[in-house]
Amino acid sequence: MGPPVDPVPAGDSQPKSADVVIVGGGIIGVSTALFLAKRGVSVVLCEKGHIAGEQSSRNWGWCRRMGRDPRELPLIVEALKMWGDIEQLVGEDVGFRRTGILYLCQDESDVEHHSEWLKTAGDYALDTRMIEGRALADLMPGAQKNFRAALHTPSDGRAEPQKAAPAIARAAQRAGAQILLRCAVREIETEGGRVSGVVTENGLIRAGTVVVAGGAWSSRLCRDVGVRLPQLAVRSSVMRTAPVEGGPDGAAWTEGFAYRKRLDGGYTIADGTISYHHVNPDSFRYFADFLPILSREWRSVGLRFGDFVGGPFGLSPKLDGAATVYETHRTLDPEPAEGRLEQARASMEKVFPVLKGVPTVQRWAGFIDATPDAVPVIAPVKSMPGLMLATGFSGHGFGIGPAAGRLTADLVTNDTPLVDPRAFRYERFIDGTKHRPTTGV
Ligand SMILES: Cc1cc2nc3c(=O)[nH]c(=O)nc-3n(C[C@H](O)[C@H](O)[C@H](O)COP(=O)(O)OP(=O)(O)OC[C@H]3O[C@@H](n4cnc5c(N)ncnc54)[C@H](O)[C@@H]3O)c2cc1C
Structure with a gap:
C-alpha cells in the first residue's frame, strides 16, 4: 500500500462539457487545473483513483535543481521560486523547506x-x-x-509528497476546478481529426482541449487515439521510518542509499541506485527509442519478467461494457523491493547509527513514467488539435510539478509561456530527433 495521502473532497457529478478536461490527478494534473481555474477557464479533472495515489505521493520529496538536465533547468528554477511561495499559492504548509x-x-x-x-x-x-x-x-x-x-x-529543498498535490487540488477546487474522483477516462474522443472530449466510466464530457497528465498510463491513452508516445514504466521503492531524534536534516544521495528528513521527524529512505522495468509489450514497441538511454544506464535498471499479457501494462483488450484497465487498476501499487530497501537502510545506519532500533513504518513502490531522453513532454500534439501532453517526468516531476502545471496552462490558454517550451515538444519523439539523455531516471 502507498503512504497515507491527505484527502481531497470529490467534486460534484460529472458535467456534460467543459473547456478543458485533465486526465490524471497527480501533481502535474492538479497544478494545471489550479492555473487554468485561476484564469477563469472551466476545467474538469478526472482521476481514476484518488488524488496523488500514484507517483505524486510515493516519491522522495526532493525539490532539486542540482544535477538536472540543462533542458529542464529554466523550468525547475521557476519551480523552486514557486515552492518558496507555495503557502501563499495553496493556503497551507506542504512541508517545503530549503534544507539543501x-x-x-x-x-x-x-x-x-x-x-x-x-x-x-x-x-x-x-x-x-x-x-x-x-x-x-x-x-x-x-x-x-x-x-x-x-x-x-x-537552496534546493524538500516538500511532503503526501500533502503537496492534495493541497494544490483543494486550491484548484476553491478557484473553480471540478475534480472527479474514481472517474476513469476510458478514451479520448475525436471528431474530424481533432479532440472533442473524453469518455469516462460515467459517460461523455465534451471539451475542445484534453490534457493528458496520466503518469505511467499516458502512453496507453495516447496509443488508443493513434498518438505514439514512447514511455516505459520503471518501478522504484521507498521506505519511511518513525521519527528520529538527531540525524541530518535535508536530503542526500550516495551509492547504496538516499535519504530525506520528513516533516514528521522520520526519514524517507531508498536505494537510489537501481530501479526495475517489468518487461511488457511496450518494452518491444519502444525498444529502439530507449536504446541510447539503456546503453548509458543499464547498470541502474534491472529487468523483471512475468505477467507480460495481463498486469497494468499488458495487452488488456477493450471489451464492450466491461471495466477497462483504468478501472481494474484504480491505483498502481507495485510490490516494493524489500531486500534492496533493507540493504539501503543498513548502509545508512552504518553512517548514521542514530537510526539503530528506529522502527520502519512502511515500504512502498511506484511506477515512474520514463521517456527516452528522461525529459518530459509538455506540449500540444500538432497532428491532433486539442490534445495537450504533460507527462513523462522520468522520476523528476515532483519538484518541477507546480511550474510544469503553470507552463501547461500557459500553452492551453496561449499565454506567454513561463519558459521557452521547445525542449519539451512532443514531436522530438516522432521526427527522427536523436535522443540525448544527459541524466538518468
Ligand atoms: C519512488 C519515486 C521517487 C521519486 N522521487 C522524486 C523526487 O524526489 N523528486 C521529484 O521531483 N520527483 C520524484 N519522483 C517522480 C515524481 O513523483 C513524478 O515525476 C511526478 O509525481 C509525476 O506526476 P504526474 O502527475 O505526472 O503523475 P502521477 O503522480 O503518476 O499521476 C498520474 C495520475 O493519473 C491518473 N490516471 C492515469 N490514467 C488515467 C485515466 N485513464 N483516467 C483517470 N485517471 C488516470 C493516475 O491514477 C494517477 O493518479 C519519484 C517517483 C517515484 C516513483
Whole structure:
C-alpha cells in the first residue's frame, strides 16, 4: 500500500462539457487545473483513483535543481521560486523547506563525476559548491563515516509528497476546478481529426482541449487515439521510518542509499541506485527509442519478467461494457523491493547509527513514467488539435510539478509561456530527433 495521502473532497457529478478536461490527478494534473481555474477557464479533472495515489505521493520529496538536465533547468528554477511561495499559492504548509541537497562522494572518481555539473550550476548562478571537511561534517551530524566530499546546493529543498498535490487540488477546487474522483477516462474522443472530449466510466464530457497528465498510463491513452508516445514504466521503492531524534536534516544521495528528513521527524529512505522495468509489450514497441538511454544506464535498471499479457501494462483488450484497465487498476501499487530497501537502510545506519532500533513504518513502490531522453513532454500534439501532453517526468516531476502545471496552462490558454517550451515538444519523439539523455531516471 502507498503512504497515507491527505484527502481531497470529490467534486460534484460529472458535467456534460467543459473547456478543458485533465486526465490524471497527480501533481502535474492538479497544478494545471489550479492555473487554468485561476484564469477563469472551466476545467474538469478526472482521476481514476484518488488524488496523488500514484507517483505524486510515493516519491522522495526532493525539490532539486542540482544535477538536472540543462533542458529542464529554466523550468525547475521557476519551480523552486514557486515552492518558496507555495503557502501563499495553496493556503497551507506542504512541508517545503530549503534544507539543501547533497550528492555524497565516496572517492576521487565521484568528485570528478559530480564536479562536471558545476559548470551548468554556474550558468544558472546556482549556489552549488563542492564541499568537504568541516563544512560537510556540519551538514551530517552524527555521521560515523568521512565522505571524501559532496556536491551541495543549499537552496534546493524538500516538500511532503503526501500533502503537496492534495493541497494544490483543494486550491484548484476553491478557484473553480471540478475534480472527479474514481472517474476513469476510458478514451479520448475525436471528431474530424481533432479532440472533442473524453469518455469516462460515467459517460461523455465534451471539451475542445484534453490534457493528458496520466503518469505511467499516458502512453496507453495516447496509443488508443493513434498518438505514439514512447514511455516505459520503471518501478522504484521507498521506505519511511518513525521519527528520529538527531540525524541530518535535508536530503542526500550516495551509492547504496538516499535519504530525506520528513516533516514528521522520520526519514524517507531508498536505494537510489537501481530501479526495475517489468518487461511488457511496450518494452518491444519502444525498444529502439530507449536504446541510447539503456546503453548509458543499464547498470541502474534491472529487468523483471512475468505477467507480460495481463498486469497494468499488458495487452488488456477493450471489451464492450466491461471495466477497462483504468478501472481494474484504480491505483498502481507495485510490490516494493524489500531486500534492496533493507540493504539501503543498513548502509545508512552504518553512517548514521542514530537510526539503530528506529522502527520502519512502511515500504512502498511506484511506477515512474520514463521517456527516452528522461525529459518530459509538455506540449500540444500538432497532428491532433486539442490534445495537450504533460507527462513523462522520468522520476523528476515532483519538484518541477507546480511550474510544469503553470507552463501547461500557459500553452492551453496561449499565454506567454513561463519558459521557452521547445525542449519539451512532443514531436522530438516522432521526427527522427536523436535522443540525448544527459541524466538518468
Ligand atoms: C519512488 C519515486 C521517487 C521519486 N522521487 C522524486 C523526487 O524526489 N523528486 C521529484 O521531483 N520527483 C520524484 N519522483 C517522480 C515524481 O513523483 C513524478 O515525476 C511526478 O509525481 C509525476 O506526476 P504526474 O502527475 O505526472 O503523475 P502521477 O503522480 O503518476 O499521476 C498520474 C495520475 O493519473 C491518473 N490516471 C492515469 N490514467 C488515467 C485515466 N485513464 N483516467 C483517470 N485517471 C488516470 C493516475 O491514477 C494517477 O493518479 C519519484 C517517483 C517515484 C516513483
